[in-house]
Amino acid sequence: MKKSFQWTEDGREQLEITLEIEDSAITHVDMKCVGCLPFLEMSQSMKTKLNGSIADLTAPTGTDHASMIWRQIISEIQEEWQLPVPQEELCHCRKVSTQRVDRAVVFGAHTIDEVRKRTSANTGCGTCKDDLMQIINHRLKVG
Ligand code: FES
Numbered sequence: 001m002k003k004s005f006q007w008t009e010d011g012r013e014q015l016e017i018t019l020e021i022e023d024s025a026i027t028h029v030d031m032k033c034v035g036c037l038p039f040l041e042m043s044q045s046m047k048t049k050l051n052g053s054i055a056d057l058t059a060p061t062g063t064d065h066a067s068m069i070w071r072q073i074i075s076e077i078q079e080e081w082q083l084p085v086p087q088e089e090l091c092h093c094r095k096v097s098t099q100r101v102d103r104a105v106v107f108g109a110h111t112i113d114e115v116r117k118r119t120s121a122n123t124g125c126g127t128c129k130d131d132l133m134q135i136i137n138h139r140l141k142v143g
Helices: 037-049 065-077 098-106 112-119 129-140
Strands: 002-008 014-022 025-034 089-091
Touching: 002 065, 014 065, 025 037, 037 065, 065 098, 089 098, 089 129, 098 112, 098 129, 112 129
Parallel strands: none
Antiparallel strands: 002 014, 014 025
């Protein structure tokens, strides 16, 4: 069975992986990758680890964007990926999507103030603060 996974960010990191899987184990990996040097280096390193039992895959533990993207990919391969905020729009006052907030966190906005500056989310009534914190905590959580 073949399964594909991808991460895309316009003008930034892009990753496309196709796995051949037999009996819950990876037998072959095809990978296309575009992005900055740390992301390319991590992707090359992770590609070598994509073999054997899917349940035994381990994700990187850093809080840099390359680690966060790869944590998501590994979690998707293990069918465990889920953002803690299910709705498409996180901030209704400023009409900011959950994905936009999530991407801001991945690319370095690790506090509420940083996310506010980059996305304008949570700069109105303030009721989306808990959802915003959940995204930050989810992305920074390691292990
Ligand atoms: S819903 Fe985000 S500031 Fe009001």
